Amino acid sequence: MAQVMEKVEMVVDPLCPMGAGDGVLQQDNFVGADATSDSDLNEGPKPPRTLAETGLSGAFVSDLVAKHLYRFGVLGGREIAAKICLPFAILDPILDELVGRAYAEKRGGKGLGNSEDRFALTELGRNYAREILNLDTYIGPAPVPLQQYTEYVRRVSVRQIPVTEDRLRSAWKDLVLEDRLFGLLGPAIQSGRSCFLYGCPGVGKTTIAKGISEYLNRYGGQVAVPYAILVDGNVIRIYDEIWHKRVEAQPASGEGPQWLRKAEPDRRWVFCRRPAVVVGGELTLDMLDLRYNSVTRYYEAPLHLKANGGVFVIDDFGRQLVQPGALLNRWIIPLEERIDFLTLHTGKKFAIPFEEMVIFATNLDPKELADEAFLRRIRYKILVAPLSAQMFRVLLEREFRKKGIVFQSLDLTALIQKFYLQGNRPMRPSDARDLTDFLLDSIRYNGLPNDVPLGELQAPMATYFSQIHTITVS
Numbered sequence: 001m002a003q004v005m006e007k008v009e010m011v012v013d014p015l016c017p018m019g020a021g022d023g024v025l026q027q028d029n030f031v032g033a034d035a036t037s038d039s040d041l042n043e044g045p046k047p048p049r050t051l052a053e054t055g056l057s058g059a060f061v062s063d064l065v066a067k068h069l070y071r072f073g074v075l076g077g078r079e080i081a082a083k084i085c086l087p088f089a090i091l092d093p094i095l096d097e098l099v100g101r102a103y104a105e106k107r108g109g110k111g112l113g114n115s116e117d118r119f120a121l122t123e124l125g126r127n128y129a130r131e132i133l134n135l136d137t138y139i140g141p142a143p144v145p146l147q148q149y150t151e152y153v154r155r156v157s158v159r160q161i162p163v164t165e166d167r168l169r170s171a172w173k174d175l176v177l178e179d180r181l182f183g184l185l186g187p188a189i190q191s192g193r194s195c196f197l198y199g200c201p202g203v204g205k206t207t208i209a210k211g212i213s214e215y216l217n218r219y220g221g222q223v224a225v226p227y228a229i230l231v232d233g234n235v236i237r238i239y240d241e242i243w244h245k246r247v248e249a250q251p252a253s254g255e256g257p258q259w260l261r262k263a264e265p266d267r268r269w270v271f272c273r274r275p276a277v278v279v280g281g282e283l284t285l286d287m288l289d290l291r292y293n294s295v296t297r298y299y300e301a302p303l304h305l306k307a308n309g310g311v312f313v314i315d316d317f318g319r320q321l322v323q324p325g326a327l328l329n330r331w332i333i334p335l336e337e338r339i340d341f342l343t344l345h346t347g348k349k350f351a352i353p354f355e356e357m358v359i360f361a362t363n364l365d366p367k368e369l370a371d372e373a374f375l376r377r378i379r380y381k382i383l384v385a386p387l388s389a390q391m392f393r394v395l396l397e398r399e400f401r402k403k404g405i406v407f408q409s410l411d412l413t414a415l416i417q418k419f420y421l422q423g424n425r426p427m428r429p430s431d432a433r434d435l436t437d438f439l440l441d442s443i444r445y446n447g448l449p450n451d452v453p454l455g456e457l458q459a460p461m462a463t464y465f466s467q468i469h470t471i472t473v474s
Contacts, residue, residue: 044224045144045152047266051090055145056230061086062094063132066103067139069121070129074107077114085141085227085267088115095119103128136297138235141268143228150353152224153308157355158274159192161220171215175207176391181384188380189215194335194358196375198366199384202430205361206278208384209313212357213276216310222247223309224269228298231350235298236290236305243306244272275310277303281319288330292345304340307356317362317369324369331358335377389416392427399436405443406451415454419465438464 048054051061061084068083069075077095081088095114098104103125109117121129168186177185188195189212197205227239265271279287283303291300304312318324334340334354343349362369366381375381387395393412400407420427442460443452454461 044271045148045266045269047087047264048090049087054086054090054142055148056142058094058097060230060233061091061142062098064139064142065091065094065098066121066125066129067133067137069104069119070126070133071139074118074120076109076116076118078116080119083141098125134297136235138228138237138296138298140237141227143230143235144226144268146229146231146350146352149226149229153353153355156220156223156309157192158189158216158220158309158311158357159355161189161192161216163187163190163215163219167219168215171218172211175204175211176394177208178388178391181208181382184380184382185212188382189357191379192355192357194331194360194378194380196366196378196381197359197361197384198381199363200386200426200428201363202428203384203386203426204429205363205384206313206315207429209278209311209315209359209361210276212359213274213311216274216357220274222271223274224265225272225275225306225309226269229301232344232346232348234344236301237298238301238306239270240301240306243275243277243303244270245275247271247273273310275307276313277307277310278313278315279303280315281321283314283320283322283327285322285326285330290342290344299344302342304334304354304356304358305342305352308353309355311357311359313359313361315361317360318364325371328370328374332374332377334358386426386428389421389427392416392420392429392432395429395432396436399432403436403440404450405436405440407454411454415461419461423465425465435461435464 046053051058054061064084065080068080072083075083077091078088080095081091084091092114095104098119099106102122104119105122107118107120163186165182165186168182168189185208197208199205225239225244228235228237230236288302288304290302292298293300314320314327317327320327335358338354339351340354341349341351360378366375370378386392393416396412396416397407400412416427419425438460439454439457442448442457443450448456
């Protein structure tokens, strides 16, 4: 570099020692989730053949049909089955019963039975539908009973997914980690339990947490998520398009997971990537409880219930509105027993499965956030340190190439030497991304060629590395 800026003074964070060599070289793309699992984890819930196998009462299903007819008016028999996500054979006698009780009537058909006939509510049926809508307004796919949900979630638990170093390196081929981290993260993922990732900002803790989710998807396959579950007659909605990424179903006769080749799946469930629920400073305790909507009269599941089968990442732990101690106390039983207890608005408590990997990511000292008793329950506590100079250089080169900035090897050597080694600045992966973005913005603004020598970009680099000064108001 032809010229150099004045030396930049840095304050070294005890959680962020300079050049410790454990940080993450992050890329934009991970390995996808389309790899084939070598287990039967992809086998979905068996489709019900009878009303008893749904786990629901005939009265509940009948009421759900009545609510659908109230909302949509006239529907064919198979249309009703499609909306409720149950086989028509189960609904056939229920439609006969609604007609027999004068709650519904037929509005024409092809004479081929209830499947092709069209149905509508009578005045008596409309009055009945209004009564049950006062109890709850849920209109959608039939829910799954809590017991069936619990059995399935236990079967596809993250603990069932095998982890080896070869597989981990393959899944994280777009991440570059020190060997030390592979040796720590691998057993943590295999345990399927809680993990504490700590270190200074920008070293890749959140990237690692998302990488764990990618590994689970690659070798654990997809999971089924119910649209809703039923607990003591109360509907709790679980499927959430924000956190649950639907996967395309493959033809039953083609290649794919075993369940697709055997039979049609239970349509009350949606096949998704294993969820990765990530929350930050916005997390509050009420987000971990059932949310009852007094207008719709049914429940929305808490975040950790939506994370079953995947990972629940609490990012920036210690910076939430709720005190860390209160949040940690909320997790003591779930982390220890792998169950949690929720409460209906009636006061009834019930247990739900807690089959997910919980990752606490923080740039604060763990000893300042939790006492020894709680830290003992978090099996794996892993320090993620900044990059070594060698790895940081590799990342810088990748970012320069990615953004189309031509560079000279000696320029990068001078940059690292001046601003990181002499300035005692931690080599954080986020710096490589942010610095190159900063330089690209300056190149475009000033109309410079992409092969401009870095020595001519001293002003933007000085701005990037400068400290924030205290403003004195006179």
